[in-house]
Amino acid sequence: MKACVVHCLHCITFFFAGGLKVNKHLSINKIGHALHELSDPFKQFTFSPKVKGIAKSLGFVDPVICQSMYIFKQPGIGGEVIPHQDSTFLYTSPQRLMGMWIALEDATLENGCLWFIPGSHKCGIHGNRRMIRNPKKGEGESGTTFTGEQEKYDPETFVAGPVKKGTMVLIHGEVVHKSEKNLSQNSRHIYTFHLFDQHETEYSKENWLQPTEEMPFPHLCT
Ligand SMILES: O=C(O)CCC(=O)C(=O)O
Numbered sequence: 001m002k003a004c005v006v007h008c009l010h011c012i013t014f015f016f017a018g019g020l021k022v023n024k025h026l027s028i029n030k031i032g033h034a035l036h037e038l039s040d041p042f043k044q045f046t047f048s049p050k051v052k053g054i055a056k057s058l059g060f061v062d063p064v065i066c067q068s069m070y071i072f073k074q075p076g077i078g079g080e081v082i083p084h085q086d087s088t089f090l091y092t093s094p095q096r097l098m099g100m101w102i103a104l105e106d107a108t109l110e111n112g113c114l115w116f117i118p119g120s121h122k123c124g125i126h127g128n129r130r131m132i133r134n135p136k137k138g139e140g141e142s143g144t145t146f147t148g149e150q151e152k153y154d155p156e157t158f159v160a161g162p163v164k165k166g167t168m169v170l171i172h173g174e175v176v177h178k179s180e181k182n183l184s185q186n187s188r189h190i191y192t193f194h195l196f197d198q199h200e201t202e203y204s205k206e207n208w209l210q211p212t213e214e215m216p217f218p219h220l221c222t
């Protein structure tokens, strides 16, 4: 499933699934990547005392939010998210990335809940796979590129994580996860954002998403 617009780093972009073949409300795939900054309801939730408390309980010293997304996974057309490690996209050294994924509707086996490979977060980035800014970007070339190899994972090793509406799932930056195509009649709306502990941590300058002077990554706890 391809998005029909390009990534915009510091704005709110609407990504549509497979162009606009069906009603716009049903073909929208996701909205990203600065909801936590530019949309009040998402900002309020992301910077809520509850979220701060969770980051604190994880031992984060100076957590900053680097991106946020609303994923619709619409009935019938909500595409699969292939197996990946989030640190592939938002690499920090040492690894300090965490995803906070919130089910806004029940996420079930039928509508495309998350699946994980237990223990897969214990040995770093597999195959040196990283999505980085394309150093050779030129006319007509993509602004991003991949390093390394896409690891092949045995589907049998994944464990499903169906959850009820309102559940927050913490996704370790290096755990392999995926979600299947939504073949059901029900949508699967979620809000997800990523944070990392900036304390004694280097956020890779090669990452596709970079903070700017005007929009540095906001501190969760000030
Ligand atoms: O919700 C999904 O299907 C995938 C989300 C994801 O990969 C993430 O939040 O890191």
Ligand SMILES: [Fe+2]
Residues within 6 Å of the ligand: 084, 085, 086, 099, 177
């Ligand atoms: Fe992910």
